[in-house]
Amino acid sequence: MTTLMLAEASEAPAAVARLIAGNEAACKALGARLRAKPPRFVVTCARGSSDSAATFATYLIEIALNTVVASVGPSVSSIYGARPKMADALFIAISQSGRSPDIVALADAARKDGALTVALVNDTASPLAERCEIVLPLHAGPEKSVAATKSYIAALAGILQLVAHWSGEAALAIAVARLADDLAAALRLDWSPALPLLARIANLYVAGRGPGFATALEAGIKIKETCGFHAEALSAAELMHGPMTLAGPDFPVLIFSQDDASLAGIRDLARTLGQRGVPVIAGGPAADVASLPLPSTAGAHPFVQPVLLIQSFYPLVEALSRARGRDPDRPPHLLKVTETV
Numbered sequence: 001m002t003t004l005m006l007a008e009a010s011e012a013p014a015a016v017a018r019l020i021a022g023n024e025a026a027c028k029a030l031g032a033r034l035r036a037k038p039p040r041f042v043v044t045c046a047r048g049s050s051d052s053a054a055t056f057a058t059y060l061i062e063i064a065l066n067t068v069v070a071s072v073g074p075s076v077s078s079i080y081g082a083r084p085k086m087a088d089a090l091f092i093a094i095s096q097s098g099r100s101p102d103i104v105a106l107a108d109a110a111r112k113d114g115a116l117t118v119a120l121v122n123d124t125a126s127p128l129a130e131r132c133e134i135v136l137p138l139h140a141g142p143e144k145s146v147a148a149t150k151s152y153i154a155a156l157a158g159i160l161q162l163v164a165h166w167s168g169e170a171a172l173a174i175a176v177a178r179l180a181d182d183l184a185a186a187l188r189l190d191w192s193p194a195l196p197l198l199a200r201i202a203n204l205y206v207a208g209r210g211p212g213f214a215t216a217l218e219a220g221i222k223i224k225e226t227c228g229f230h231a232e233a234l235s236a237a238e239l240m241h242g243p244m245t246l247a248g249p250d251f252p253v254l255i256f257s258q259d260d261a262s263l264a265g266i267r268d269l270a271r272t273l274g275q276r277g278v279p280v281i282a283g284g285p286a287a288d289v290a291s292l293p294l295p296s297t298a299g300a301h302p303f304v305q306p307v308l309l310i311q312s313f314y315p316l317v318e319a320l321s322r323a324r325g326r327d328p329d330r331p332p333h334l335l336k337v338t339e340t341v
Helices: 004-010 012-036 050-064 101-112 127-131 151-167 169-176 179-187 190-198 209-229 241-244 263-275 286-287 305-323
Strands: 042-045 069-071 090-094 116-121 134-136 203-208 230-235 255-258 280-283
Touching: 004 012, 004 241, 004 305, 012 134, 012 179, 012 305, 042 050, 042 101, 050 069, 050 090, 050 151, 050 209, 050 263, 069 090, 090 101, 101 116, 101 127, 101 255, 116 127, 116 151, 151 169, 151 179, 151 305, 179 305, 190 280, 190 305, 203 209, 203 241, 203 263, 209 230, 255 263, 263 280, 263 286, 280 286, 280 305
Parallel strands: 042 069, 042 090, 090 116, 116 134, 203 230, 203 255, 255 280
Antiparallel strands: none
């Protein structure tokens, strides 16, 4: 029996194709607007997996556009009544449902203060979509599994498309145009060799750096919610400090990497861990120095590689959940839509 999680993860390439076609005109216009009047800074607002997508946006915008990005906790407005000064900023809210009151409250505050508000949201009839000036639909379609997959990948694709138009980088625009096909190829990769090790452990570090840190965050969330064991996501730079002391033969590390300036450090980390007897599972170009390398698509733009890696990861975590006797569609104590105040 195919789970909803696996079926929906498999729909991501088609969802991304719809998103790229459907949002092209809006992203082109928004990119031109941002180049004509660059924001003083960018604010992101999200929860859960969407906050991992916001981390991805932070790295892309700061690297490609040299613009400071701040993640603002929605509770500063919804609970504490504060009104952060966001005039002349770009405010980006990311949400599958668009119905969490705290995110809606911060979007209201941002727009009233003079920020340009943008919603990346799957439900275009949601309160968040109604409150924001510009709506970039995720085009993921209905998502019934509690574990978000295709909507998360669609959020990453929406960020890539926006940054491509804002930066004007030709190579990134080409990468976005072929993203759906590359995702389909990533979906076909077999990561099942990692199952025997992951099925027996109780603790795991998940590491990445730069845009790949977002993939580590999302992988950690999915392991915890669908598989029910401790998976802590860390920047590879932070793992090299105190947390490294816990890693060992029964406490492996899952590493995500991409072809950018962080790769040499990631490879050094994998080698150091391996020399200490720590099992290292790795996707991306650093897999060549891992004890358990996972196949990856080669030659993609460095900003795109983390998106392809999470697409390859989803079938693995779905199978891992079942291998550990759990239902990935119905994690205990969780609901599909969490409306925090």
